Amino acid sequence: MKKIVERIGIPTLAVTAMLVIVLITAAIQGQSLQTLFSDMLNRAGMNGLLVLAMVPAIKSGTGPNFALPIGIEGGLFALVCCMQMDLGGWKLMICSIALAIVLCTLMGYAYGKLMNCVKGAEMTIATYTGFSIVAFFNILWLVLPFSNRKMGWMLGTGLRETIQLDSFEAGGLISNLLAFQVGKITVPTGMLLLLGICCVLVSYFFKTKAGLAIYAGGVNPQFALAAGLNVDRGRILANILSTVLAGIGIIVYSQGYGYAQLYNGPMMMSFPAVAAVLIGGATAAKANCMNVVLGVFIFQGLMTAAMPVANQLFAGTDLSDIMRQIIQNGVILYALTQVKKGGDR
Amino acid sequence: MSIVHFAGASGDRAKRDAQVAAGQQLPGVHAPGKPKFDWKNWLLDNIVTLIFWVFIILGFVLAEGVTINWFLTELCNRIYRNAFLVLALIIPVVAGLGLNFGIVVGAMAGQLAVVFVRYHDIGGFGGFMLCMALALPIAIICGWLTGTLYNKTRGQEMIASLIVGYFGNGVYMFIVLFLIGAVIPVQAGHPMLLPGDVGLRMTVDMGTIKYALEDLVKVPFAPFMVVCGALFFLYLIWNQFFRKLKPGQERMNKLKFIVYAALSLAVAVIFLVADITDSALTMVRKVPLGTVAVIVLLAVFTKWIMTTKLGQDFRSCGQNQHIAESNGINVDRTRIVATIISTVLAAWGMIIYLQNIGTLNVYTAHTQIGFFAVAAVLVGGASVSKATVSQALMGTILFQSMFILSPEIGQAVFGQAILGEYFRTFMVYGVIGLALGLYVWKANKQSKLRLDDPEDPMDKTVAEVVSGK
Numbered sequence: 001m002k003k004i005v006e007r008i009g010i011p012t013l014a015v016t017a018m019l020v021i022v023l024i025t026a027a028i029q030g031q032s033l034q035t036l037f038s039d040m041l042n043r044a045g046m047n048g049l050l051v052l053a054m055v056p057a058i059k060s061g062t063g064p065n066f067a068l069p070i071g072i073e074g075g076l077f078a079l080v081c082c083m084q085m086d087l088g089g090w091k092l093m094i095c096s097i098a099l100a101i102v103l104c105t106l107m108g109y110a111y112g113k114l115m116n117c118v119k120g121a122e123m124t125i126a127t128y129t130g131f132s133i134v135a136f137f138n139i140l141w142l143v144l145p146f147s148n149r150k151m152g153w154m155l156g157t158g159l160r161e162t163i164q165l166d167s168f169e170a171g172g173l174i175s176n177l178l179a180f181q182v183g184k185i186t187v188p189t190g191m192l193l194l195l196g197i198c199c200v201l202v203s204y205f206f207k208t209k210a211g212l213a214i215y216a217g218g219v220n221p222q223f224a225l226a227a228g229l230n231v232d233r234g235r236i237l238a239n240i241l242s243t244v245l246a247g248i249g250i251i252v253y254s255q256g257y258g259y260a261q262l263y264n265g266p267m268m269m270s271f272p273a274v275a276a277v278l279i280g281g282a283t284a285a286k287a288n289c290m291n292v293v294l295g296v297f298i299f300q301g302l303m304t305a306a307m308p309v310a311n312q313l314f315a316g317t318d319l320s321d322i323m324r325q326i327i328q329n330g331v332i333l334y335a336l337t338q339v340k341k342g343g344d345r
Numbered sequence: 346m347s348i349v350h351f352a353g354a355s356g357d358r359a360k361r362d363a364q365v366a367a368g369q370q371l372p373g374v375h376a377p378g379k380p381k382f383d384w385k386n387w388l389l390d391n392i393v394t395l396i397f398w399v400f401i402i403l404g405f406v407l408a409e410g411v412t413i414n415w416f417l418t419e420l421c422n423r424i425y426r427n428a429f430l431v432l433a434l435i436i437p438v439v440a441g442l443g444l445n446f447g448i449v450v451g452a453m454a455g456q457l458a459v460v461f462v463r464y465h466d467i468g469g470f471g472g473f474m475l476c477m478a479l480a481l482p483i484a485i486i487c488g489w490l491t492g493t494l495y496n497k498t499r500g501q502e503m504i505a506s507l508i509v510g511y512f513g514n515g516v517y518m519f520i521v522l523f524l525i526g527a528v529i530p531v532q533a534g535h536p537m538l539l540p541g542d543v544g545l546r547m548t549v550d551m552g553t554i555k556y557a558l559e560d561l562v563k564v565p566f567a568p569f570m571v572v573c574g575a576l577f578f579l580y581l582i583w584n585q586f587f588r589k590l591k592p593g594q595e596r597m598n599k600l601k602f603i604v605y606a607a608l609s610l611a612v613a614v615i616f617l618v619a620d621i622t623d624s625a626l627t628m629v630r631k632v633p634l635g636t637v638a639v640i641v642l643l644a645v646f647t648k649w650i651m652t653t654k655l656g657q658d659f660r661s662c663g664q665n666q667h668i669a670e671s672n673g674i675n676v677d678r679t680r681i682v683a684t685i686i687s688t689v690l691a692a693w694g695m696i697i698y699l700q701n702i703g704t705l706n707v708y709t710a711h712t713q714i715g716f717f718a719v720a721a722v723l724v725g726g727a728s729v730s731k732a733t734v735s736q737a738l739m740g741t742i743l744f745q746s747m748f749i750l751s752p753e754i755g756q757a758v759f760g761q762a763i764l765g766e767y768f769r770t771f772m773v774y775g776v777i778g779l780a781l782g783l784y785v786w787k788a789n790k791q792s793k794l795r796l797d798d799p800e801d802p803m804d805k806t807v808a809e810v811v812s813g814k
Contacts, residue, residue: 066504118785123504125785128778135771142764157761271511314543319523325515329508336505337497 008281011331012298015279018327019302026309034184036308040301042175045191046256047276049249050269051296052198053242054277058287059206060238061218061231062115064277064335067126068270070111071246073137074104079251079260080141080159084148089169093255100247108243112236123284127270134267141262162259171258191252198245199289205241214238218285275299275328278335285339302327389787393780394726397743400772404750408757414628416749421566421629423745425559425636426701431718431737432643433690438732439651440683441663443503444719444781447491447684449510451691452711453517454483459696459705460521460549464537468553470561473700476554480692487513488688492681503729503781510715521545521707545707555703559633566629567620574613581606636697643690644734650686659683663730720744720773723780730784747772 005013026036050068057065078100082092111129118125142158151163165171177190205211217224217231218238224231250269254260277287280295303324310319388395405411430448437445458480462472491509498505525531526543533542537549585602597605619626650656658679661669670676695714699705722732724747725740748769755765 114782117789118782119789120500121503121781121785123501124507125778125782127504127507128774128781131774132771132778135767135774138767139764139771142761142767143759271508314523314527318518322515322518322522325511326519329512329515332508333494333498333505333512336501336508337494339498339501 011279011334012281012294015298015302015327015331019298019305022302022305022309025313026305029309029312031308031312032184036305038184038186039304040297041185041192042188042256043300043304044297045175045188045195046253047249047273047300048191048195048292048296049198049245049252050273051276051280052195052202052289052292053245053249054273054282055202055287055289055292056206056214056238056241056245058277058282058285059218060214060235061221061285062122062126062235062239063284063339064123064270064274065126065239065242065246066123066270066274067111067130067133068246068273069130069134069266070107071104071243072250072266072269073133074107074243075100075247075250076254076260076262076266077137077140078103078247079254080146080151080163080262083151083163083168084146086148087168090173092168092170093173093251096251097248100251101244104244104247105240108240109236111243112239115239116232116235130270131267134264138263159262161263162261162265165255165258165260170255173255174252175256188256191256194252195293198248199292202241202245203289210234210237271332272299272303272324272328275331278331283338284335299327389783391726392783393724393776394743396776397724397747401743401746401750404747404754408750408753410757411750411753412625414625416746417566417626418628418630419749420742420745421632422701423748424741425633425640426698427694427717427721427745428640428738428741429643429697430691430694430714431721431741432640432647432734433687433694434718434722435647435732435734435737436650436659436683436690437687438722438727438730439656439663440659440680441666441730442495442680442683443506443729444722445506445684445687446503446715446719447495447506447509447513448687448691448694448718449711449715450487450491450513451484451688452695452714453513454487454688455480455692455695456699456705456707456711457483457517457520458692459551459554459699460525460537460545460707462554463549463552463705464531464535466552468557470557472552472554473557473696476696477693480696481689484689484692485685488685489681491688492684495684496677496680507715514712517711518708547706547708549705549707551699551703551705554700556633557700558635558639558697559701561633561635563631563633565627566632567616567627569632570616571613571620574609574611574616577609578606578613581609636701639697644738647734655679655682716773716777717744720776723776728784729781 023033023036027033050072053068053071054064057063075096079092079096081099082096085095087095114129115122115126146152146159150167151159153160174190174194175188178193179189180187206215213224213229214234214237216227217229217234221231224234250266276295276299277291278295279299280291280293282288282291282295303320306320306323310323313319430452433448433451434445437443455476458476461479462476467475491506494509495502495505522544525545526538526541531538531542535542537545539546581597581602585596590596596602616626618624651660658669658674661672661674662676662679662683666676669679691714695711698714699710702710721740721744722737723740724744725736725738727733727736727740751769751772752762752765755768756762759765
């Protein structure tokens with residue numbers, strides 16, 4: 001019994017148990033489970049790529065990518081630039097994703113360089129790098145001469161806090177692609193398919209020579225160095241991949257949500273993503289795509305399902321958001337106690 | 346120093362030793378007895394402080410609407426408000442825990458005490474002291490818990506302290522929005538409660554606790570500064586010429602002494618003249634001696650505790666946990682004590698902060714406390730492993746000046762005050778990131794200079810060999 005618990009991991013078990021309890025409560029309350037499942041699938045699909053971005057970073061040994069906002073801001077910037085050119089529909093999606101890949105590659109390269117300078121304290125520095133980037137882009141959103149009326153304030157200069165994607169005919173574009181219904185459950189095929197493809201690609205990448213070299217550098221840098229592998233380059237490559245995934249991830253998220261959230265929206269986005277991959281069974285040093293898929297469905301599923309349940313139980317209190325904070329940060333703290341040499345000196 | 350070396354693993358070390366023996370200077374290492382000023386290292390060490398100085402001077406040049414008496418009033422007010430919280434960070438740094446973002450937890454403990462006192466509608470100085478007393482046990486428990494957590498996340502204390510702040514925020518919100526009313530019985534219809542009698546409203550009025558400490562004794566600003574400048578000048582003279590040195594103590598170097606003495610004298614003279622001529626400088630808000638006394642007391646306490654056995658233990662743990670342990674210090678316990686002290690001070694600091702502000706924003710008052718305090722102490726020139734009282738106070742002054750000036754600059758240069766506010770946020774996070782990043786980068790470079798090789802038994806510290814790792 002103890003062995004099974006250890007194998008699956010306490011966070012996974014605990015959060016899954018919570019999800020089951022919440023779903024049972026929802027059933028007792030007479031909530032429509034089918035609507036609930038639809039929402040859960042949608043939310044999981046929206047967040048999937050952001051969570052997947054953790055995998056390369058963890059595998060390369062830099063730990064969970066707390067600097068996710070870097071990639072997110074890159075993606076948002078690409079999206080906003082394409083909106084400025086007044087592209088619409090699929091053109092907007094594809095162009096912004098392409099531009100996001102280019103931008104995030106550059107940003108990821110710089111970020112990877114930084115991570116190589118601060119070995120041993122990556123997580124702390126990454127968090128503040130992420131925060132600073134958000135604050136920096138706050139200034140950019142305000143100062144850059146974007147002129148498309150659909151995304152400016154009614155008065156004054158600068159971009160709006162949230163830009164509606166529907167005004168560019170791009171809301172829910174990927175989610176609704178090939179979407180179908182089972183009973184009342186809507187399956188956002190496009191998003192899930194994209195997540196699946198990216199998972200397969202990332203898994204495949206870590207089976208190639210370059211990917212294996214990165215992984216080896218993450219597991220034991222000294223050994224990898226002795227074997228003639230360029231560990232630093234591998235870490236840069238992995239962080240580029242992570243940043244690019246975050247950039248695409250936020251575009252997918254925005255179209256699923258219907259709005260692009262600028263300004264302080266991305267500030268805290270790394271924490272739920274880190275928590276999700278940890279709930280899926282990853283640690284600060286070990287992660288794979290299975291962890292991502294499991295984690296995002298359990299964690300985002302719980303968050304989605306908990307909201308209506310908590311609202312019905314205790315109307316008016318924001319209990320589900322409080323629960324999110326406690327679970328999310330509790331899981332991260334638990335993972336930190338498990339970091340190599342965690343408890344001992 | 347032996348000149349003969351074995352080839353192979355220690356080859357680089359041999360080369361280095363040979364260089365030293367030949368009297369060559371190594372990069373980044375000073376030869377003893379030949380102090381040469383290293384501009385590059387000095388710049389790297391002080392870059393954060395310098396950026397702030399440049400920014401503040403620029404601010405005065407650009408923002409024309411800023412008058413000196415308004416600026417000083419704002420600045421002093423912010424110092425009374427924040428200095429205590431910033432000082433709460435010093436002990437964990439000395440004890441090797443890094444910058445304790447977990448003071449947020451202490452702040453929340455203080456807020457809970459305030460909520461309790463205000464719920465029973467107790468006001469005045471008595472209410473203020475009751476807040477302090479109530480916050481003590483809550484903060485001790487919270488500090489003990491976070492300290493235990495830091496012992497379990499050794500090496501990752503700083504990110505752990507950040508996350509524990511967020512985690513604590515979740516628990517705190519659960520208490521103030523749900524437990525109060527749903528579990529803890531409350532009087533129905535109390536004005537502090539949300540409609541429905543579950544959870545607290547967003548703001549709690551501090552009532553007569555507002556300015557409870559500040560209004561105790563007040564003195565005019567200019568004479569206060571004259572006395573301060575004169576006293577500091579006399580202290581410097583005594584320290585430099587009359588004080589009997591204990592072994593290990595040194596006198597201040599001459600240049601530093603002259604600069605400090607000239608500055609303190611200048612302050613005294615300027616304010617004396619200002620007081621006589623009744624210039625704008627006398628328009629600055631009166632000085633609340635109570636708050637100043639509390640801050641000075643804490644500064645003295647922090648300096649004093651470092652001279653005690655406990656303080657020595659903090660320092661030993663901060664330098665090397667292995668060696669501390671092998672010297673019979675209970676490292677885990679010492680680290681927990683450091684965290685508890687920091688948390689309690691943060692709780693008290695928060696109460697002082699709130700009595701200055703006058704209203705408690707229950708949901709959000711604590712959220713930025715950790716970032717602002719840490720950024721301030723870093724701007725003062727502190728690092729992850731070294732922080733002093735003077736750095737904390739200097740940092741508070743510089744950081745708060747930036748805070749006052751940046752909206753003014755945003756308004757003056759871009760016509761948008763909000764831009765200055767975003768810039769301010771950028772400076773807060775940027776400073777923390779930059780200072781921490783530079784620290785780790787330098788530490789990594791130095792460990793390379795030491796040619797750390799885990800496979801090389803010669804490189805193990807004594808304690809590592811003793812403990813058999």
